[in-house]
Amino acid sequence: MARETNSSSRNSVTDAAEMATSFGFTTVAKGEKQDLVDDVFHKVADRYDLMNDLMSGGMHRVWKNAMVSSLNPPKLGAADWVHLDVAGGTGDIATRVVEKSGRTINSVVCDINGSMLGVGKERAQKAGLSENIEFVQGNAEELPFPDKHFDAYTIAFGIRNVPQIQKALEEAHRVLKRGGRFMCLEFSQVDMPALDKVYDLFSFHAIPHIGKVVTGDGAPYSYLVESIRKFPNQERFAQMIRTAGFERVTYRNYTGGIAALHSGWKI
Template structure:
């Protein structure tokens, strides 16, 4: 199968605005610098708190070993450590997690939280780009990304990299907001997203603009079936997409065979 080679610059979207692909990363970085210290609160606002249940389902789907067998996991765009800490709590003593994020402010939050939990020996924080993962081929048993893939300028390139660093038999899990598929709920969710979330962001965080972008970025993201096909094009096999809460989010799973 011919795989995509999305390395050239092209037009993409920052929310509903059209920008050059090379410009998007800087714009996204600025958003997350603004919300880093309030990232969990941001996810609570965006999902009405449901992101906690969705993340619990994703960590369960990693199938972490309970024994001391070594198991290497990479969490991409996971700077604050939320997924990493959940995985370390659920898995056995052999689980260790590498957290990669392009944003230094997000990583600073994660490192502080890891130190408070005394997890410094089992979790490593690396600053890097999802489109160019700084790890050798076949390095990890599992790769995860939660609510981060839609912010990557070249999503097909990031998926290729995730597939590259997986060991044969390893699994990739992508949790992302998706397209609501319940009649009536879609209109309610749109009204909440565009009218309420930015105003809550302004009230709670003092700035509505980052929340406006995040809402718009959700609407630009492909539906679950389309994204599952993107994973197949990147070389993943046995790909599944599981809608959550009427399609507000979806959990995508694929294997490197």
């Protein structure tokens, strides 16, 4: 596991309550963040993969494949094994999980944003996965599912956009079965002294400009870059996962900490 460093944690939020009012580097009134985040994703829904390509240099695809490989969904005799992907409206992760299982398991995608879900439903239909993937509109902080219902819960590049992250983690714990696994892939805090400076220059100067050129609006990309810097670093987030009730909590850095994969189990 990686160590905390001063350079990578200098802007990260340390108080969970502050996350609910942190819209990037802007402080907003309590209760306002969700609508602002929704507006961002309504704007970028059709270009979600492009957004992640711009922010990761295309590496998000490699990281997502690594997460699904680590999850290792069952391939045989798993008709009752059910996967939940939260904040994954376009079906990107759910599709990978279902395909990794050889299309033997079912996945439920839950996202608060209807535009993202619309993109996901269309993609699932084109891929012939409508019977394997269900799309449900819902809030990560109040999941519309019963207790102990899912075998695995994943969330990729979405949890930093949830106003009350601790509440979302507790909901993840609630809906998982005993023995269920929580996995979160998220942009994180770079822990390499040289890389962090290059990444800062690219993030704050290049990404919003490229976003504006490609989509006509750089503001959503500025928010997304800022939200990464405000997100708790690896150790702080791991502790939040433990506080939610998960055990055997670990994380693995990808590409020098640009992203990190967190894992926990409901024992």
